[in-house]
Amino acid sequence: MCEALSTAVAGLSPGRSLKVLAPAAAFRIAIDDIGVPRLSPATAAPGPDDDVLLIDTTPEEADALRRLRAAHPDAPVLIANGADLDELLAQAVAAVPIRHAHGLLAARVDPATGQIRLTSRVLFEACSRQGDVATLTVHSEAEHDLVFAVITSDGATPVLLSAWSAPMRPGPHRVTARLRGPGDVEFLSPTGLVPDQRSVAELMDAIPAALGPVEPVHLICAIEVSGPAARVATRLDCAEKVIRTAQRRLPLPGTLRVGLLAYGGHRFDRHGVIVTDRQGRREDVIVTDWLASPQEALASLGWLGAADLGYPRAAQIEDMLATVVHRLDAARRPQRTTLLVIGDRPPHPPALNREVAPCPRGHDWQRLLSDLERRPHVTLAAVRDQPGSPGGAAWARLGATALKPLDTVDPHALGVQLGLIAPTLRRLPVPLVDEPA
Known part of the structure; x- marks a missing residue:
């Protein structure tokens, strides 16, 4: 019946x-x-x-x-x-099939200008029935209450069916909704939603014209992983905090891409000859990620650990710089890039001197740094264990925009200084989506 x-x-x-x-x-x-x-x-x-x-x-x-x-x-x-x-x-x-699609009210941000445009994402197409389940991913640009508003329309003007809100952390959120009937959508996730009494007009009035510039950025974290385990763990923790801080303020997919490089120390024998393994290989810079999402880079970061100190007076900074220059040259088009070096020892010189053994590959760190310094879209920054240790001239150039001591660095302040954190003029009450409508 x-x-x-x-x-x-x-x-x-x-x-x-x-x-x-x-x-x-x-x-x-x-x-x-x-x-x-x-x-x-x-x-x-x-x-x-x-x-x-x-x-x-x-x-x-x-x-x-x-x-x-x-x-x-x-x-x-x-x-x-x-x-x-x-x-x-x-x-x-x-049990009646719905006549018009039911969607989630959302916003899009122009990556270049930060301008905001109201949009929606379909949860249930027309003719969907009771019990149908839909999932999609949205984003919050800051930590505040986010409104999940269900709308429908048979024309240009959206009509609000229901609205729910809850405090949300910055970053991506998975939304799962179930159709209970025409005009009746239940959110299974996120949990903790409570009814929100605002109208569509009130929500639109609360949406700012722009969030500020959110030009995509490529953050390259180069970390010295040789030395005492506790010190290496502190460096890795610093990189994690910088990535997470930038991710919270640049939550849209593709806005923040992360490169993750690990470098250590060359090993020489007592005659100054580079030591290789049984296969004749030298220590190489490890590139775990290059244009990865923050989540992928953070997962890779968890696999890194401390390596042998190797040669005590210098590290493979020059090899790391050569890797970065080579990969940037191979890119199809330049983009805004920040190279953040986290370590302590200075680079090897290209030729023998009385104090530090030369780079076994002959890399010239000064020439490589000059190459990066000439690129207008590249920003150089560094976090060093002991900024007053020998090799300060090299680290001053590595940290041309910002040079911070490891034990007291503030990831948020560093992110602001490097332009990794986009200013928020007003909080955005509805979720962000990145793909075109």
Whole structure:
């Protein structure tokens, strides 16, 4: 019977209503302006624009049913078999396929200008049915209450069906929703949502014109991983905090790309000859990621650990710089890049001097740094264990924009100084989406 009722409701055309008459009750089901069926008690007799459906509730009301059939001889009769009529009708209305798509109100940000445009993402297409489940990924640009507003429309103007909000951390969030019926969407995740009473107009008024410039940036973290385990762990922790800080303020996918390089120390024998392994290989700079998402880079960071100190007076900074220059040269087009070096020992010189052994590959760190310094889209920064240690001239150039001591560095302040953190003019109340509408 519920299916027959749903079929009758689904067949209603705009402007018509269905009068459901039983011996002891009368109901009206009408399709509103956005295609959602609305159930209410009937307060008047059926008119010329009404369809009529009779309900046979119980045998005890047979006489009343005969009178209804006499008044509406063409109306179909459904047998209720004693079912609760209010519940039966509510179930029938909920089982009707939706006429217009139900979507989530969202916003897009122009990566170059920071301009915000209101948009939506479809949760349920037209003809979706009760019980259908939808998932999508959205983003929050800051830590604040985020509104999950369900809208529909049969034209250009969106109509708010429901709105829910909850505190959200910056970054991506997985949204899972279930269709309970026309105009009725339940959020399974995120959890902790509470009703939000704002209208679409109020939400639109709360949306800023722009979030500030969010030009995509390539953050390259080069970390010295040789030395005492506790010191290497502190360097890795510094890199993690910088990446997470930038990720929180640049949450859109593709806005922040991360390169992760690990370098250590060359190993020489007592005659000054480079030591190789059994396969004849020298220690190489490890590139775990280059244009990775922050999540991918953070996962790779967790696999890095301390290596042997090797040669004590210098590290493979010159090899690392050669790797960075080579990979930047191979890029199809330049983009805003920040090279953040985290370590302590200075680079090897290209040729022998009285204090430090030369780079076994002959790399010239000064020439490589000059190459990077000439690139207008590259920013150089460094975090050093002991900024006053020998080799300060090299580290001053590595940290041309910012040179910070490892034990007291503030990741947020460093991110601001390097332009990794985009300013937020006003909080954005609706989720961000990155793909075109």
